[in-house]
Amino acid sequence: MELNSKIYVAGHKGLVGSAILRALQSKGYHNLVLRTSSELDLRNREEVYNLFQQEKIEYMFLAAAKVGGIAANNDYPADFIRDNLFIQTNVIDAAYQFNIKKLLFLGSTCIYPKFAPQPLKEEYLLTGELEPTNQPYAIAKIAGINMCQSYNRQYGTKYISVMPTNMYGPHDNFDLKTSHVLPALIRKFHDAKENNIPAVEVWGTGNPRREFLHSDDLAEACLFLMDHYNESEIINVGVGSDISIKELAELIQTIVGYEGEIVFNSSIPDGTPRKLVDVTKISLLGWEAKISLENGLRSVYQAFQKEYLIKQ
Numbered sequence: 001m002e003l004n005s006k007i008y009v010a011g012h013k014g015l016v017g018s019a020i021l022r023a024l025q026s027k028g029y030h031n032l033v034l035r036t037s038s039e040l041d042l043r044n045r046e047e048v049y050n051l052f053q054q055e056k057i058e059y060m061f062l063a064a065a066k067v068g069g070i071a072a073n074n075d076y077p078a079d080f081i082r083d084n085l086f087i088q089t090n091v092i093d094a095a096y097q098f099n100i101k102k103l104l105f106l107g108s109t110c111i112y113p114k115f116a117p118q119p120l121k122e123e124y125l126l127t128g129e130l131e132p133t134n135q136p137y138a139i140a141k142i143a144g145i146n147m148c149q150s151y152n153r154q155y156g157t158k159y160i161s162v163m164p165t166n167m168y169g170p171h172d173n174f175d176l177k178t179s180h181v182l183p184a185l186i187r188k189f190h191d192a193k194e195n196n197i198p199a200v201e202v203w204g205t206g207n208p209r210r211e212f213l214h215s216d217d218l219a220e221a222c223l224f225l226m227d228h229y230n231e232s233e234i235i236n237v238g239v240g241s242d243i244s245i246k247e248l249a250e251l252i253q254t255i256v257g258y259e260g261e262i263v264f265n266s267s268i269p270d271g272t273p274r275k276l277v278d279v280t281k282i283s284l285l286g287w288e289a290k291i292s293l294e295n296g297l298r299s300v301y302q303a304f305q306k307e308y309l310i311k312q
């Protein structure tokens with residue numbers, strides 16, 4: 001990418017897209033195409049094609065998706081598969097029809113089989129059964145990966161697919177019904193501290209293990225891969241280590257300064273037991289994550305307090 005290349009960030013208001021936008025702007029990329037979801041509905045083919053016709057897009061980051069935590073995936077399976085299939089099909093095909101130079105598609109580690117060996121290597125894709133709690137989302141993402149690969153093979157396009165591990169950062173979703181575990185726990189511990197609630201409920205057994213990547217690290221990885229990665233095979237982005245949900249809860253409890261108890265509700269599903277990605281491939285290219293979980297959590301908690309207090 002040149003500093004004056006025309007770059008479209010789809011989903012620039014979300015956790016990942018907003019981080020990619022910050023990274024691009026801080027490096028001096030200024031010819032950016034941005035549309036909010038109220039300005040452009042990516043599920044609508046005509047609207048997407050009109051955008052590509054109007055703007056001569058050269059590079060694009062496809063960070064727009066319907067996303068959510070374990071409960072949202074369970075409650076809205078149809079929305080997760082439909083919206084994601086529509087968004088990615090419209091965008092990837094428009095990118096081809098309007099001849100853009102390169103596209104980066106963001107997937108997720110839930111595309112890997114539930115019981116795949118850990119850490120998850122890129123080659124484990126499609127080698128076993130998926131985790132049922134987020135299967136519709138995972139199948140949509142697998143279709144997106146395959147679409148990028150198939151277009152590359154048949155049409156000679158340059159579409160790359162990046163699999164980030166569980167992410168967190170500013171502009172996350174803190175709604176307890178739909179969020180992922182990390183923002184949910186920040187909010188639960190904060191609210192419990194403010195209201196002197198004696199215990200915080202953590203879903204599941206606390207035993208599942210997850211890896212957490214700050215969105216600013218992911219954004220750096222995406223810009224790096226846009227410039228240095230040209231293969232059709234997927235590539236993981238992670239930090240290379242994971243922690244249990246119990247350990248995460250204790251860390252957030254300390255950072256928030258909550259002195260009550262933690263109670264595990266094992267009647268709520270744990271989801272996949274472990275999701276740690278193998279980062280050998282991206283490390284060999286010369287990239288690694290820089291933000292430690294503790295520092296990342298502290299800064300996200302500060303940002304949350306600002307945003308949250310403004311809204312109240």
Ligand code: GDP
Nearest residue numbers: 069070179180181184202203204208269270271
């Ligand atoms: P996943 O990584 O796709 O399973 O999605 P989540 O981030 O929603 O959940 C990760 C793990 O954290 C699961 O084992 C959840 O049961 C557990 N968890 C514990 N407390 C919470 C909570 O308050 N919200 C969410 N979303 N997950 C929680």
